[in-house]
Amino acid sequence: HALQLKRFEMGFPLTGFLKTLQNKNVLLALIVVCSGCAKTSPQFEQVLQQLPDNRTADDIFALTFEKHGGANLDELNDLNLAIDGEWHFLVTQIQPLIADADYRQQSEERLLLNEQLYFANYKGDGGNKQVYRTPNEIKVAYNGEITRDEQKNSAAALTADAFYLFTLGPLALHERVKNWQRLPDTTEDGNGYYRINARLAPGFGLSERDFVTLWVNKQSALTYRVHITLDGFDATKGAHADTTYLKYTEIDGFTFPTHFFERVRGPISIDAHEWWYTGIDINRGLTAQDLSINALSLKAKQPAIAINGTD
Secondary structure, three states: OOOEEOOOOOOOOOOHHHHHHHHOOOHHHHHHHOEOOOOOOHHHOOOOOOOOOOOOHHHHHHHHHHHOOHHHHHHOOEEEEEEEEEEOHHHHHHOHHHHOOOOOOEEEEEEEOOOOEEEEEEEEOOEEEEEEEEOOEEEEEEOOEEOOOHHHHHHHHHHHHHHHHHHHHHHHOOOOOOOOEEEEEEEEOOEEEEEEEEEEOOOOOOOOOEEEEEEEEOOOOOEEEEEEEOOOOHHHOOOEEEEEEEEEEEEOOEEEEEEEEEEEEEOEEEEEEEEEEEEEEEOOOOOHHHEOOOOEOHHHHOOOOEOOOOO
């Protein structure tokens, strides 16, 4: 994949992301090699002052929320996933703690919606990694040993919160945002999209606030892309990334994305991560007592039900 970098003006402030590049002696090489295709951060989007069709941003969110099964959200207790994926090389070098690519290759993940609890059991060439995340707690273990490393915990909190959003899409935002703002519509590959934007407080990981932009397909009303800022970890401050939904599946009145493609969109633009579900099921009746950093109940440990016969 071609690498792309925004052309920086003299005096452009070094964000946490750019400092990471500088510390790795990569920044200069990227500026020389890459072309300027970084996108506008969700924090700095220009809000529409006049609506072209009298459809408000809140109306658009309600539309996609409903399409993804929002009317039944009270009936969604837990979501259980088996995931496989691939990392793009450059992001693993620039952000090694975020990617943690030696561990985050395949996973079994559990989301409990009432508790806003995210649990992941990763496996990779480095062994196993467990992440337990609630709004007030983060625990991370490598090969059965809980880490006290603040940077590893901070990175895991950011990725857990981001994946909770990516997994649920608009279903994760209905109580977090009450006042969406509408951005200019856009087209991509012949499809038209509404774009809506909001501020989240708290943000992802340890951030006090972040910003999110949703792309909503005008014809299907499905959320197509989620674009977020990443201020919750020192090395990603000032950066933003988007995740595009390539496929969906319907389960008991819900529509979930099942194939994802993530790109860093600023201050540089690079491909980051592609992942897909090999299994998915809902409503096992899990509670927080079924999940801990040290052990899972038998009900939680059972692998997610394979998709289309995939093991």
